Amino acid sequence: MSDLKTIKIYCLNCRTLLYRYYKRGKGSLVKCYVDRIKNDYTAGDLRCPNCGIEFAKPRMIHGKPAYKIIGGKVFIKS
Numbered sequence: 001m002s003d004l005k006t007i008k009i010y011c012l013n014c015r016t017l018l019y020r021y022y023k024r025g026k027g028s029l030v031k032c033y034v035d036r037i038k039n040d041y042t043a044g045d046l047r048c049p050n051c052g053i054e055f056a057k058p059r060m061i062h063g064k065p066a067y068k069i070i071g072g073k074v075f076i077k078s
C-alpha cells in the first residue's frame with residue numbers, strides 16, 4: 001500500500017474541489033474506487049456541486065464499487 005498517495009480531484013469546468021482520493025501509482029485518473037475516497041465534497045450524485053456537470057458514472061471494477069471518470073471533466077493535483 002506504500003504506493004498510495006493523496007491527490008485532489010477538481011472539476012475542470014469550474015475548478016471546484018470534488019474529492020481527496022488515495023491514488024495508486026502514476027498516470028492519469030480513469031476511475032475512483034469508492035473505498036479510496038478520503039474526503040467527498042460532492043452531494044454523492046457524481047456531479048460537480050458548483051456547476052452541476054456530471055463527471056463520472058458508477059461502475060463495478062474488479063468486483064469493487066467505483067466511479068468511472070468521464071474524460072475531460074476533471075483534473076488532479078498532488
Ligand SMILES: [Zn+2]
Pocket residue numbers: 011012013014015016048049050051052053
Ligand atoms: Zn464544476
